[in-house]
Amino acid sequence: MTSYRTLAPSPTTVTGPPLRLVFGSLLRADFLVFLKHRRALITSMLLPLFVLVSTSGNKSTQKFGGAEFVIGLAIAYGLLSTSLIGYALTVARDREKGVFQRLRVTPAPTWTIMTSRLALQALANLLLAIVTVIIGSMIHHISPSAGQYALVLLVSILAGAVFLSLGQALVGLVKSADSVQAGARVLFAVLILLGLLGQSGALGPFWSSVARWSPVGAVMTLFAGVLDLHSWYSRDTLSVLACLGYVVVFAGIGIRWFQWDAR
Amino acid sequence: MPETVQVLRDGQTRAYVLAEEREDGSLLLAPQPVPSAQDKLLAEDGRAAAVVHADVVGILHVRDLTVAYGPKTAVDGVSFEIRRGEIFGLLGPNGAGKTSTLSAIEGLVKPRSGTILLDGIDSRRHPNQARARMGVQLQATSFQAELKITQIVRLYAGLYGVELSEQQIGDRLREIGLEGESNKPFKQLSGGQQQRLSLLIAVVHDPALLLLDEPTAGLDPQSRRQLWGRIESIRQGGGSILLTTHSMEEAQAVCDRVAIIDNGALLTVETPHDLIEKHKNDPRVSAVAHGAVTLEDVFIGLTGSEIRD
Numbered sequence: 001m002t003s004y005r006t007l008a009p010s011p012t013t014v015t016g017p018p019l020r021l022v023f024g025s026l027l028r029a030d031f032l033v034f035l036k037h038r039r040a041l042i043t044s045m046l047l048p049l050f051v052l053v054s055t056s057g058n059k060s061t062q063k064f065g066g067a068e069f070v071i072g073l074a075i076a077y078g079l080l081s082t083s084l085i086g087y088a089l090t091v092a093r094d095r096e097k098g099v100f101q102r103l104r105v106t107p108a109p110t111w112t113i114m115t116s117r118l119a120l121q122a123l124a125n126l127l128l129a130i131v132t133v134i135i136g137s138m139i140h141h142i143s144p145s146a147g148q149y150a151l152v153l154l155v156s157i158l159a160g161a162v163f164l165s166l167g168q169a170l171v172g173l174v175k176s177a178d179s180v181q182a183g184a185r186v187l188f189a190v191l192i193l194l195g196l197l198g199q200s201g202a203l204g205p206f207w208s209s210v211a212r213w214s215p216v217g218a219v220m221t222l223f224a225g226v227l228d229l230h231s232w233y234s235r236d237t238l239s240v241l242a243c244l245g246y247v248v249v250f251a252g253i254g255i256r257w258f259q260w261d262a263r
Numbered sequence: 264m265p266e267t268v269q270v271l272r273d274g275q276t277r278a279y280v281l282a283e284e285r286e287d288g289s290l291l292l293a294p295q296p297v298p299s300a301q302d303k304l305l306a307e308d309g310r311a312a313a314v315v316h317a318d319v320v321g322i323l324h325v326r327d328l329t330v331a332y333g334p335k336t337a338v339d340g341v342s343f344e345i346r347r348g349e350i351f352g353l354l355g356p357n358g359a360g361k362t363s364t365l366s367a368i369e370g371l372v373k374p375r376s377g378t379i380l381l382d383g384i385d386s387r388r389h390p391n392q393a394r395a396r397m398g399v400q401l402q403a404t405s406f407q408a409e410l411k412i413t414q415i416v417r418l419y420a421g422l423y424g425v426e427l428s429e430q431q432i433g434d435r436l437r438e439i440g441l442e443g444e445s446n447k448p449f450k451q452l453s454g455g456q457q458q459r460l461s462l463l464i465a466v467v468h469d470p471a472l473l474l475l476d477e478p479t480a481g482l483d484p485q486s487r488r489q490l491w492g493r494i495e496s497i498r499q500g501g502g503s504i505l506l507t508t509h510s511m512e513e514a515q516a517v518c519d520r521v522a523i524i525d526n527g528a529l530l531t532v533e534t535p536h537d538l539i540e541k542h543k544n545d546p547r548v549s550a551v552a553h554g555a556v557t558l559e560d561v562f563i564g565l566t567g568s569e570i571r572d
Contacts, residue, residue: 017424098405102401108391
């Protein structure tokens with residue numbers, strides 16, 4: 001009779017490190033980076049401020065569809081600046097330096113690396129939107145209610161998502177940081193001109209319509225809608241759908257073709 | 264959970280489930296069902312888990328690994344095994360496939376085919392679980408430029424599931440002589456300091472296998488010797504190491520066994536001493552040797568003298 005020794009079950013299973021600790025570590029590090037870049041956030045406020053101040057006259061305000069549209073335009077441009085140029089360029093540069101490659105050889109799931117960055121960018125977007133609404137309300141003499149502020153925050157999240165997904169698409173399709181920078185500037189200029197000239201009607205009805213349904217136009221319409229809820233109508237609802245569509249398409253492109261290595 | 268027993272038969276240990284204990288005292292054993300690597304396993308806390316093939320003896324098994332970038336095959340059917348507690352060197356000229364092999368093991372590139380078992384875990388199916396058991400020092404390391412040294416150490420410790428206090432981080436930095444640099448960003452460190460910090464981060468979780476891609480490239484002789492000492496002390500602590508290098512002196516001084524790879528194919532795997540003994544009379548080696556045959560002579564003899572880019 002052979003005697004046998006009872007042992008622990010074999011084979012066994014193992015897991016990676018706790019997700020809470022992994023994600024917490026990434027968020028803390030990205031927050032520290034965010035704090036280091038606070039000057040960039042302040043600088044990105046300059047464009048919305050310029051829009052708010054340069055349209056402060058009654059005539060100018062009316063030309064752009066009213067105070068609510070102007071504030072919407074200012075927030076849209078600010079978000080476009082931080083998300084398209086700021087976010088996309090930071091990601092492209094970190095990729096080129098090999099920061100992502102170093103992170104990817106850890107057990108952190110790749111979605112945590114990107115989600116942590118996007119979460120901090122969303123925070124920056126919210127801060128920018130709140131400050132712009134407060135300053136815009138003072139300059140253009142409107143008094144949004146607490147509910148409207150809450151709606152502005154909601155729309156800021158959606159608008160930020162539109163421009164972040166646009167930035168993600170750019171950094172997904174273009175590898176080199178220099179090319180991302182050049183592409184972001186061109187896209188930024190096109191979208192700003194489209195917003196300013198198209199929305200003012202200076203380019204005629206066709207371009208006015210294109211501008212209205214462009215990412216900037218759709219976002220502007222939404223901000224104007226929530227700042228003047230009495231005039232909310234079907235076009236605003238369609239703008240929500242347009243924004244969601246942009247997020248799905250651009251984020252899909254940016255995630256599908258994103259490469260972690262710049263080589 | 265059924266009681267399991269292990270039976271030594273023909274020199275191999277097999278796991279069985281105790282199916283029945285008969286009245287005469289004999290045991291009826293049934294083969295233990297082995298979870299398939301394809302099975303989606305969950306740990307007690309609901310997170311994804313990986314099967315550990317406990318019958319695997321070596322720390323790393325690479326079988327028929329093929330890595331291709333478009334039409335170009337960088338690694339072509341490479342197989343090797345690293346034993347526990349071994350320092351294994353992967354040598355090869357530029358573009359031979361060293362970094363591609365390492366990248367496949369690290370999960371940075373997706374192999375076209377092949378199997379990689381790290382400490383019993385199929386790293387292609389369970390990359391994150393496999394990465395939790397390996398430490399990596401890349402050829403060109405870059406950390407977030409805005410972070411200070413202590414913040415970088417805390418970040419990467421957290422990513423490996425290790426929570427370190429300020430005191431513990433300070434102690435670890437002291438061990439590598441960087442206690443005075445803790446508030447500096449990574450880029451302000453010298454090459455040797457950067458290398459020491461990268462190694463500290465690579466072993467912050469006491470990995471079963473450490474992967475070092477040209478760890479002494481660009482270091483002065485003092486820093487290089489110091490790093491060799493650290494590599495040896497990691498091995499003495501129970502770690503296994505896979506390193507790539509262009510330095511034959513390094514391979515000879517540090518590695519227990521070396522593999523030479525060229526044009527994506529593995530040419531040989533031997534101890535440095537056996538490699539020299541085996542090939543010292545090879546006409547290709549004799550043709551490039553000046554006096555006593557060295558590991559570098561064997562390397563150049565086997566891979567050719569032409570310069571690679």
